[in-house]
Amino acid sequence: MQIKHLDHIKALVLDMDGVLWREREPIGNLPVIFKSFSKAGLQVVLATNNGTRTPAQYVEKLAEYGVKIRPEQVITSSLGAAYLLQKRFPMGGHVFVIGEMGVETAMKDAGFAISEKDAVAVVAGMDRSISFGKLKTGCLCIRAGAAFYGTNPDRTFPTPEGLIPGAGSILAALEACTDVKPIIAGKPNSTLFEFAEQRLGIAADEMLVVGDRLDTDILGGYRAGCKTALVLTGISSFEDATRFEVKPDLIVPALENLLDD
Ligand SMILES: [Mg+2]
CATH class of the missing domain: 3.40.50.1000 (HAD superfamily/HAD-like)
Incomplete structure (x- = not known):
């Protein structure tokens, strides 16, 4: 049940805590994982409910793990709030x-x-x-x-x-x-994903939202009309997923398994 069954996907919208790292420990070989995404032609956006840091600070944090990203690839709940305010x-x-x-x-x-x-x-x-x-x-x-x-x-x-x-x-x-x-602005509301959609210039159902929490990442992605994938490296378990109101399109043990055959 891996991503090739979702072959219209053009971009991944990744949660960070519980997906990329736990506390300070990276989950898997992040440079290799990110390389595999770019090899597969997938754009990557990082979307977090944590609004205390700036995108530039996340660029630095990712660099410490050997992953090079641009600030435009980071969407925080603070950016989501700014996006809502600009519209109003x-x-x-x-x-x-x-x-x-x-x-x-x-x-x-x-x-x-x-x-x-x-x-x-x-x-x-x-x-x-x-x-x-x-x-x-x-x-x-x-x-x-x-x-x-x-x-x-x-x-x-x-x-x-x-x-x-x-x-x-x-x-x-x-x-x-x-x-x-x-x-x-933050998940489980759909604002962060709508903002990502606008930044990437693609349709909601061309984005795969990847997260470790059913009640924020998966519910938010579902509400925004995106495809969703639950990783089991954070908060929610496989059993939680069987009971939750929204079924993720994919469930994988960890981010590194997303592109497995
Ligand atoms: Mg998380």
């Missing part, structure tokens, strides 16, 4: 950000200025230096009519110490003080 506010404007470098850079690159003054939107995500002051300003902006966007819904974030608060926990705090639900 084509003239730009001020946005108030609760988040790290990944969000700020994405907003500036999309033509928005970072300021709470007359903010058209509040964009929130994982922020490891969150303060009462930031929550208060975000709350007041939203209450004054600013649109409320979130990078990704993940309530927790895995670390060697255990699960710590993720973007979703910060969104929950803002929701609690405003009674407004955020518009979320």
